[in-house]
Amino acid sequence: MTKVHHHEFDVVIVGAGGAGMRAAIEAGPHARTAVITKLFPTRSHTGAAQGGMAAALANVEEDSWEWHTFDTVKGGDYLVDQDAAEILAKESVQAVIDLENMGLPFNRTPDGKIDQRRFGGHTRDHGKAPVRRSCYAADRTGHMILQTLYQTCVKLGIEFFNEFYVLDMIMTEVDGQEVPAAVVAYDLATGEIHIVRGKSIVYATGGFGKIFKTTSNAHTLTGDGIGIIWRKGLPLEDMEFYQFHPTGLAGLGILLSEAARGEGGILRNASGERFMERYAPTIKDLAPRDMVARAMANEVREGRGAGPNKDYVLLDLTHLEPAVIDAKLPDITEFARTYLGVEPYTEPVPVFPTAHYAMGGIPTNIKAEVLRDNDTVVPGLYAAGECACVSVHGANRLGTNSLLDINVFGKRAGMYAVEYAKTAKLPPLPDNAEAGVIALLDKVRNSKGDEKVAVLRKELQDTMDANAQVYRTEESLNEALNKISELRARYEKISIQDHGQRFNTDLLEAVELGFLLDLAEVLAYASRERRESRGGHFREDYLERNDDKFMVHSMLYREGEPTGEIGAGIRVDWKPVVITNYQPMERKY
Amino acid sequence: MSDVKEIAEIPSFTVKLSIRRFDPEKSEEASWQEYEVEMHATDRVLDALHKIKWEQDGSLTFRRSCAHGVCGSDAVRINGRNRLACKTLIKDLDINSTITVEPIKGLPVEKDLIVDMNPFYQAYKDINPFLVANDKPEKERLQSPEDRARYDDTTKCILCAACTTSCPVFWTDGQYFGPAAIVNAHRFIFDSRDEEADVRLDILNDKEGVWRCRTTFNCTEACPRGIEVTKAIAEVKQAILRGRP
Numbered sequence: 001m002t003k004v005h006h007h008e009f010d011v012v013i014v015g016a017g018g019a020g021m022r023a024a025i026e027a028g029p030h031a032r033t034a035v036i037t038k039l040f041p042t043r044s045h046t047g048a049a050q051g052g053m054a055a056a057l058a059n060v061e062e063d064s065w066e067w068h069t070f071d072t073v074k075g076g077d078y079l080v081d082q083d084a085a086e087i088l089a090k091e092s093v094q095a096v097i098d099l100e101n102m103g104l105p106f107n108r109t110p111d112g113k114i115d116q117r118r119f120g121g122h123t124r125d126h127g128k129a130p131v132r133r134s135c136y137a138a139d140r141t142g143h144m145i146l147q148t149l150y151q152t153c154v155k156l157g158i159e160f161f162n163e164f165y166v167l168d169m170i171m172t173e174v175d176g177q178e179v180p181a182a183v184v185a186y187d188l189a190t191g192e193i194h195i196v197r198g199k200s201i202v203y204a205t206g207g208f209g210k211i212f213k214t215t216s217n218a219h220t221l222t223g224d225g226i227g228i229i230w231r232k233g234l235p236l237e238d239m240e241f242y243q244f245h246p247t248g249l250a251g252l253g254i255l256l257s258e259a260a261r262g263e264g265g266i267l268r269n270a271s272g273e274r275f276m277e278r279y280a281p282t283i284k285d286l287a288p289r290d291m292v293a294r295a296m297a298n299e300v301r302e303g304r305g306a307g308p309n310k311d312y313v314l315l316d317l318t319h320l321e322p323a324v325i326d327a328k329l330p331d332i333t334e335f336a337r338t339y340l341g342v343e344p345y346t347e348p349v350p351v352f353p354t355a356h357y358a359m360g361g362i363p364t365n366i367k368a369e370v371l372r373d374n375d376t377v378v379p380g381l382y383a384a385g386e387c388a389c390v391s392v393h394g395a396n397r398l399g400t401n402s403l404l405d406i407n408v409f410g411k412r413a414g415m416y417a418v419e420y421a422k423t424a425k426l427p428p429l430p431d432n433a434e435a436g437v438i439a440l441l442d443k444v445r446n447s448k449g450d451e452k453v454a455v456l457r458k459e460l461q462d463t464m465d466a467n468a469q470v471y472r473t474e475e476s477l478n479e480a481l482n483k484i485s486e487l488r489a490r491y492e493k494i495s496i497q498d499h500g501q502r503f504n505t506d507l508l509e510a511v512e513l514g515f516l517l518d519l520a521e522v523l524a525y526a527s528r529e530r531r532e533s534r535g536g537h538f539r540e541d542y543l544e545r546n547d548d549k550f551m552v553h554s555m556l557y558r559e560g561e562p563t564g565e566i567g568a569g570i571r572v573d574w575k576p577v578v579i580t581n582y583q584p585m586e587r588k589y
Numbered sequence: 590m591s592d593v594k595e596i597a598e599i600p601s602f603t604v605k606l607s608i609r610r611f612d613p614e615k616s617e618e619a620s621w622q623e624y625e626v627e628m629h630a631t632d633r634v635l636d637a638l639h640k641i642k643w644e645q646d647g648s649l650t651f652r653r654s655c656a657h658g659v660c661g662s663d664a665v666r667i668n669g670r671n672r673l674a675c676k677t678l679i680k681d682l683d684i685n686s687t688i689t690v691e692p693i694k695g696l697p698v699e700k701d702l703i704v705d706m707n708p709f710y711q712a713y714k715d716i717n718p719f720l721v722a723n724d725k726p727e728k729e730r731l732q733s734p735e736d737r738a739r740y741d742d743t744t745k746c747i748l749c750a751a752c753t754t755s756c757p758v759f760w761t762d763g764q765y766f767g768p769a770a771i772v773n774a775h776r777f778i779f780d781s782r783d784e785e786a787d788v789r790l791d792i793l794n795d796k797e798g799v800w801r802c803r804t805t806f807n808c809t810e811a812c813p814r815g816i817e818v819t820k821a822i823a824e825v826k827q828a829i830l831r832g833r834p
Contacts, residue, residue, distance in 0.1 A: 039654055039660075039662070040662075040706065040710075040748075042660075042661065042747065042748050043654050043655075043660040043661060043662050044660075045654070045655060045660070047655070047659055047660055047747070048655050048657070048659050048660070096729070097728055097729055100729040100730060101722075101725075101726065101729075101730070102719075102720060103719065103720030103722075103777075103780070103782070103783075105737060105740070105741070105744050105780070106729075106737075107734075107737065108731075108732055108733065108734045108737050109734075110733075110734065111731070112731030112732050112733050112734075113729060113731065114729050137744075138741075140659075140745070143659060143745075143747070144744065147744070147746075151718050151719040151720070152719060154714055154718060154719055155717075155719035189699065218654040218655045218656065218660065219653055219654055219655075219656060220654045254656075254657045331659075335657060335658075338658070338676060338678070339631070339657070339678075340631075341631075452643070452644075453643075453647075454642075454643030454644065496647055497646065497647030497648050498647050498648040498650070500612060500614045500615075500648070500700075501614065502612075502613070502614060502699065502700055503650050503699060503700040503701075503703050504650075505642075505650055505651075506642070506647040506648060506650075
């Protein structure tokens with residue numbers, strides 16, 4: 001019999017990256033707060049973010065939150081909810097100051113203020129020229145944010161459950177409304193189950209880049225949190241919008257920050273041409289990521305790629321002073337040296353787009369409350385960060401807006417979760433709350449087929465790279481959906497080798513693959529249903545943006561168990577975009 | 590522009606690994622197990638561990654996450670040296686002899702390459718690893734680029750424990766704070782905004798504090814982030830003697 005432990009808190013936060021810990025810092029002093037994380041907090045993937053955090057501090061040149069809002073809306077190809085973008089931009093200044101006050105070691109200007117640099121899509125006066133808006137700490141801003149937030153959690157005595165995998169959420173009915181009562185977690189060290197009850201539950205579980213083969217994401221980014229929400233029958237929003245970061249190390253996908261271009265780096269094709277001049281004449285290499293990634297893929301497609309197989313382009317930093325590179329881009333240049341053996345002082349670095357960030361996710365309002373349809377809140381349930389869709393990123397996120405997002409909406413999630421917990425009663429826990437997780441684990445443990453988890457995962461990643469990446473068509477997406485149906489059937493016949501209780505990562509990789517299959521299917525399905533091209537979603541069979549039909553968010557619903565038929569059990573609905581000041585225009589840079 | 594290096598045609602070859610296995614559910618004793626895998630020169634040791642786990646032996650257990658040296662999950666002892674498995678390329682090891690991989694030393698082994706990190710985190714928490722500043726500025730606190738540079742090196746720490754578990758003093762005396770905790774104390778002691786340097790210096794003046802350091806430089810060699818750990822420890826020693834940062 002598996003041992004089951006029970007815990008009660010006011011606020012339960014799932015995930016200890018930037019959004020989760022920022023929420024904890026807000027909640028901890030006012031409510032009994034627990035943070036549950038599958039890693040140790042400082043190993044969360046926020047720490048891999050490099051370039052910076054946007055805020056119109058105007059420390060080095062004129063800037064305003066209105067300009068930042070406009071850039072965010074335009075960068076997101078007008079699918080951004082503009083009320084949310086206004087909050088993001090307005091609250092950015094305080095978010096940066098909060099972090100500085102907590103101790104974050106930002107780079108400084110000669111007069112001691114927080115220094116700022118350029119980043120893609122961030123402009124002065126509605127697109128006139130690049131603006132210096134990104135607050136940064138060398139090229140390890142995410143590392144510094146993660147460390148600083150963790151340090152502050154230590155200071156506040158926040159309670160963490162480290163290496164606990166949340167695998168289920170228990171819903172119950174209170175006053176005729178369905179509310180979350182608890183999450184059920186698996187303790188990696190012991191194999192025991194923990195039921196953690198809370199008045200408010202906050203999801204801050206990050207992304208799911210491991211559905212792709214070439215990705216900047218960590219091995220652990222398997223979308224378990226979003227997957228649980230999906231399996232509970234709650235909707236997911238805008239899942240077709242996935243960002244491919246232009247500059248992954250070729251063949252590896254390891255991220256090289258856009259800061260490299262913010263500091264003057266130039267993308268070149270095989271003949272040395274600065275090809276972005278053709279695609280975005282005004283801001284060139286600092287165009288938004290979706291445009292740069294497509295331009296790079298197009299150069300390769302049309303035979304202008306570099307290297308023996310002509311399958312990548314080149315990031316040229318050789319004209320930058322080595323001292324500038326050492327001071328502002330030390331980590332990414334070391335990645336190039338370590339993993340490709342390339343010396344960025346003197347050689348251009350081979351790069352190609354890498355799966356990076358989910359714009360879509362768990363739908364929330366501006367109070368980070370999770371929605372069960374276009375308008376109705378699930379009381380006591382919150383989400384923030386990459387797993388959530390507010391939507392401040394629309395169809396394409398601007399660089400430096402994600403570190404901002406986790407701080408602004410992580411803080412809001414913590415604040416509103418506390419506010420709710422102050423008056424709410426602890427929802428009653430249904431009987432056998434652990435049964436779902438025990439059944440899930442037993443099914444994997446007892447499965448005796450001859451399929452291997454690693455093989456299925458690789459086939460999934462291969463099909464997603466081939467069919468649902470920068471370029472998509474009805475045909476390619478159907479192919480992906482077909483393949484996923486096949487993989488689902490084979491997933492029923494897996495077997496694992498480790499049958500122990502302690503630190504059983506073999507078991508967990510199998511469970512994680514189940515979430516990856518779910519999310520890959522939703523992504524491919526949503527991508528097929530959006531028959532237009534917008535932001536990060538590019539359909540070769542529907543080349544234009546179609547505002548008449550698709551100036552709406554997609555809302556995906558799980559209507560039953562997958563049957564093996566393509567898209568069976570998934571329904572798509574649509575949700576209006578909130579427009580305040582900026583009417584959709586053609587997107588040129 | 591100079592020529593681009595060829596990264597397409599990478600030779601592959603068979604690599605032998607000997608991995609220290611331990612599973613208390615099966616046996617009280619740890620043992621070495623040998624594996625052979627086909628690898629490319631540019632693959633990481635982490636890729637080899639994955640290949641074994643995914644293709645040969647699912648029970649092989651280790652921690653990993655980011656796979657490019659920033660999360661600090663996969664510090665292990667490779668050929669007797671502490672390194673991150675994701676930052677060590679096969680081509681940089683002698684592939685003609687067996688590559689040994691074992692858990693970092695000085696912390697209790699839980700299973701295979703996984704150790705109990707709690708004593709390590711406790712030492713980190715004991716040095717008050719957070720900014721203490723009692724003023725409440727309306728905007729950012731000012732800090733000159735020179736003051737910011739003073740503690741830059743020690744802000745790079747990813748808490749992987751490679752330094753602490755390479756230290757012979759820590760191996761024999763688990764009570765010693767260890768290099769990583771001192772590095773993180775240094776990060777605040779030399780931050781011009783912090784007001785509690787004296788408290789931290791007092792903590793590290795303890796008999797299990799900086800004076801246990803024998804300057805063997807193992808920690809500096811082990812650090813995958815290139816932090817000059819021994820130098821940081823020396824600077825803390827000097828600050829204690831001076832009575833201020």
